Amino acid sequence: MNAGEGAAVELRQLRYFVAVAEEGGFGRAAERLGIVQSAVSQQIRRLERAWGVELFERTTRRVRLSGAGERLLPEARAVLAAADRTARVAADIAAGDDGILRLGGIHGPGDRIGRVLAALSAGAPRLRVRLHRLPVTRRLEAVRDGELNAALVRALPDEPGAAPGLEALPLWSDPLYVALPEGHPLAADPEPCLERLARLPLRLAPRDRNPPFHALVAGAFRAAGVRPAAGPPFTDLQATLTAIGTDREPSWTLFYEVRGLPGIPRVAVRPLTGLTVTTSLAVRPGPPGPALRHLLRALHAVG
Structure with missing residues (x-):
């Protein structure tokens, strides 16, 4: 043999x-x-x-x-x-003390995500994190399909049916901001409200670009009892703010902070009254595994 x-x-x-x-x-x-x-x-x-x-x-x-x-x-x-x-x-x-955690990430605001990763590293030094940047719809699909262990998502409602097949664990809330032409009368209001802004054309991204945020905005207008005037679509923040500051026809948009508040000539940025955006952790239903428990402890410590 x-x-x-x-x-x-x-x-x-x-x-x-x-x-x-x-x-x-x-x-x-x-x-x-x-x-x-x-x-x-x-x-x-x-x-x-x-x-x-x-x-x-x-x-x-x-x-x-x-x-x-x-x-x-x-x-x-x-x-x-x-x-x-x-x-x-x-x-x-x-035990959750080693391995690879695949996390769908978001940007900002500030250094919060960096502090979360630092807290996670301190609590589980051998647990490695693979951070994936994906569009929000794809991010949720990846958690649902098991490609990601969890994903951070803004404006995901904590209610049944908001993300089919997933649970949304609320973490923290951040303010929303309004951008409108600096010379418009509404810019004189330090904290404009939706009821007054609704008369000005709104630049909002199509629903399929960010369904949770689109639903948050639509729900806020319904709660205020007003319907916004439709303006040109939101493309990206820099291009949209530039257009707001230079177009002849006045318009406005609303956004959440990512890397600090932007400074664009002829554009006024104001906090929006009565509306915030919540960041949640999207996970598959059931008790979280050990690695996810480490992540949740780090998120709550920072949040």
């Missing part, structure tokens, strides 16, 4: 091999392992057949390593050490 043919080698056979080599005999190895000598002898024979070599030179007076056994002993020890390391890592992963 050639080496490598036959039955698969078992870790216990390697442990028996190392024990016999270190103890210098089958009887002492059996005592160390807490099994009968015949079981040790049987497994060593199976290992020798599997590898096609004699591991020990046996006489009536003693047992010692053969040349092949001497060469294979460090390899067997290395395999056993690797198996022990793997078992320890698996135990740490099961």
